[in-house]
Amino acid sequence: MKSKDFLYYDLGVYCPCFSAYGYCSQNCHCTNCKNREYYEDFVEERVDMIKMKNPRAFDPKIVRVQDASEIEPHSSNAVPMPEVQVPRTFV
Numbered sequence: 001m002k003s004k005d006f007l008y009y010d011l012g013v014y015c016p017c018f019s020a021y022g023y024c025s026q027n028c029h030c031t032n033c034k035n036r037e038y039y040e041d042f043v044e045e046r047v048d049m050i051k052m053k054n055p056r057a058f059d060p061k062i063v064r065v066q067d068a069s070e071i072e073p074h075s076s077n078a079v080p081m082p083e084v085q086v087p088r089t090f091v
Contacts, residue, residue: 018043021058 015035017024023043024035035043050057 019058021047 015030017028018035023037024030024033
């Protein structure tokens with residue numbers, strides 16, 4: 001049996017570019033990561049495998065107020081959070 005990290009093999013475990021559904025560039029700090037346009041078929045195969053397990057895996061984690069009406073609330077008292085600008089930084 002393969003380990004659960006098999007899906008991330010050669011993509012740089014927990015690669016922030018991959019989790020943001022984007023490719024790595026020269027400016028990111030990933031090393032030995034195949035999350036590059038050159039390996040597009042490989043990356044898309046991994047994305048499909050992950051989406052089979054969790055269809056919302058690559059959905060944005062923060063939702064704008066305008067989009068909040070499209071999301072089913074968890075309770076009848078749910079109030080959408082105000083829109084917040086979060087700076088995107090990669091370590």
